[in-house]
Amino acid sequence: MLITHDTRCSLDAVVDLVNTAPEDDTAADGLADVAALQDFVRNHDISDVGMLSEFDLSAVRKIRGRFAGIFAAPDPRIAAGMINELVAAAGTTPRLTDHDGYDWHVHYFAPGASVADHLAADCGMALAFFVVAGEQERLRRCEAPDCRRAFVDLSRNRSRRYCDSRTCGNRLHVAAYRARRKEAAG
Numbered sequence: 001m002l003i004t005h006d007t008r009c010s011l012d013a014v015v016d017l018v019n020t021a022p023e024d025d026t027a028a029d030g031l032a033d034v035a036a037l038q039d040f041v042r043n044h045d046i047s048d049v050g051m052l053s054e055f056d057l058s059a060v061r062k063i064r065g066r067f068a069g070i071f072a073a074p075d076p077r078i079a080a081g082m083i084n085e086l087v088a089a090a091g092t093t094p095r096l097t098d099h100d101g102y103d104w105h106v107h108y109f110a111p112g113a114s115v116a117d118h119l120a121a122d123c124g125m126a127l128a129f130f131v132v133a134g135e136q137e138r139l140r141r142c143e144a145p146d147c148r149r150a151f152v153d154l155s156r157n158r159s160r161r162y163c164d165s166r167t168c169g170n171r172l173h174v175a176a177y178r179a180r181r182k183e184a185a186g
């Protein structure tokens with residue numbers, strides 16, 4: 001499937017956003033305060049969102065939970081329903097742009113949108129394209145039992161199982177190898 005630069009940026013942003021959520025009650029929230037949200041906005045070049053507030057922080061945390069649900073959706077129909085709801089609530093104004101030397105592409109966020117609505121509109125539409133392309137199953141969560149981070153599988157044959165093959169994938173391989181060794185030795 002064709003993935004344009006903005007879709008790619010939106011995918012990176014939504015994966016990072018979902019993965020800022022604490023994995024359990026003891027873990028720290030990656031979006032603990034407004035400063036953390038400011039860093040997130042800067043790192044992902046999210047434009048025109050103005051001064052950020054506590055209100056923005058809680059709104060972004062709320063849509064983070066909804067995006068997490070989309071990555072966990074068992075089938076395209078459920079994912080589609082969630083995406084429709086998220087994007088409709090944000091409101092969108094599709095418009096063509098060729099900013100910063102990129103080819104023509106469409107932005108979805110409405111003028112003056114809050115950071116939460118900006119993310120819901122543009123990241124929501126980026127995920128929508130996966131449903132349209134019959135590729136919803138590429139929106140995944142890591143299969144390592146103690147990880148479950150979100151990722152988008154962009155491999156040719158949809159074979160990616162871990163958020164990061166060097167850490168999660170490798171960790172599992174090592175564990176399986178040790179178990180086999182132990183069995184052989186026993």
Ligand SMILES: [Zn+2]
Pocket residue numbers: 006097099102105107
């Ligand atoms: Zn753009």
Ligand SMILES: [Zn+2]
Pocket residue numbers: 142143144147148149162163164168
């Ligand atoms: Zn992982």
